[in-house]
Amino acid sequence: MFDTAMTANDLLFLLKGAGMTLAVTGVSVAAGTLMGVIFGVIRVQIGPWWAAPLTFLLDIFRSVPLLIQLVLGNAFQSIAKLGWAPFTTSCVILSLYTAAYCTEIVRGAIDSVPPTTRRAARSLGMTWAQDMRFIVAPLATRIALPSWIGLTLGVMKDSSLVLWLGLIELLRASQVLVTRLQEPLFILSICGLIYFLLSFPIARLGGYLEKRWSPND
C-alpha cells in the first residue's frame, strides 16, 4: 500500500484542486454572508408576517439537496442563455445556499440582543442606524460568529458537490488521479487529510470562541 506511483506533480494537482475548493468557498461565503446579513436584518425589521415570502424562498435552499440545486441552476443558466462558466454557476448557487443559512444565524443573533438594551439606546437619542452599528452589531457578532464559522466549514465541505458541474476541485482532482493511478485508498486518504487539515483547526477555533464567548459561563 505504501509504495505508490504518485509523483510530486500529482500532489501539486491535488493542491491546485484544494485551491479551487478554497476559491469557490471564499467567493460563496463572502457573497452569501453579505446577502445573509441583509436578509437577516430585513426579516427582523419587517416582522414574521411580511417576511413570510422571503422566509419561504430561503427555506427552499435549505430543504432541497445542494446537488439538485446545482443541476437546476446549471440547467437554468443554459435555458436563459446566460452563458455562465461552471465556476460562476457554482458560486451563485452556493452563495444563495450560504445566504439561506446565514439569514437564520443573523436573525437569531439580532433577536438575542435584549430589546431593553436597544430601547435604551434609542431613548439616549441614537438613530436606528447608530443603534444597529454601536449596540446590536457588537453584541450580535459574539453570538453569531461561532455558528458562522461552522457554516463556513459546512460550505467548504459542501463545495465538493460542484464536481458534478465539471469543476476540478479537490475531490474531483483526487478522482481523476484515482482513475489514472488505480490507488483509490491512498489518494482518497490524502484528499481526506487535506480537507481535515483545512477544516479541523478552524473548527477548533469555533469551538473555543463558543466556549469563551458564551454568556453566563
Next chain:
Amino acid sequence: MFNYTFHWNQALKALPQMLDGALVTLKIALLSMAIGLAFALLLTLFRLSGSRILSGFARTWIEIARNTPALFQIYMAHFGLGSFGIHLSPFTALLAGIAFNNAGYLAENFRGALKAIPDTQTRAGRSLGMSAIQAFRLIVLPQMLRVAFLPITNQMVWAILMTSLGVTVGMNTDLAGVTQELNARSFRTFEFFAIAAVIYYAIAKVVTLAARLIAWRMFRY
C-alpha cells in the same frame, strides 16, 4: 424571454417512477439514521468509558466524520474500500457513508445533551442500588434523547438531503438516481430536476412536521 419550450408533460408522466425513487430515498435515510443512532450511542459510551483506546477511537471517528465532506465519505466507502478487496454496491456504499456521517454528528450532539444532565442524577440512581448500566439506561438515556431530539430531527433531514449524493457513485434507484437516469434519456434536465426538488422539499417538510408531532406527543409532562 426564453428561447426554450418547457416540456412538463413528459416529466409529469415519469412522476410514478420518481415517487418510487422517493420511497427508496426515504428508506435509505431511515436505515442510515437507525444505524447512525446505534453507532452514535456506542461512540458516546466509548467516550464515557474512561479507556484511552476506546475514547480515542470515538474521537477519531467523530472528528473525521465532522471535518470531511459527506461525499468524500461515500467515495471512501465505494472506491477506497476496494483496496481491501471489499466491493460495496452503490446502495451499500451510500448507506455506509451516510451512516458513518450521521454517527459522527449525532455522537457530538449526544455529548452536548449529556452536559445538560447533572451528574447528581446518575449518583442518585446508583445510590438507589442501580448498576452503572441501569443508571445510564433508565435515568440518563431517556433524558439525553429528549434533549437531543431536535438535533436528531435536523440530522434526519440532513440524511435525506445526503441520499442525493448516491448518484455520484452510480446509484440509480433513489430519487436523484432515477431523475438523473430519466434526464440522461430525455435531456429535459430542468423539468425533471425541478420536480425532484419539489419532492425533496415535500419529504423534508413532512419529516419535520412528523417529528414535531412526535415531540409534542412524547415529551409532555
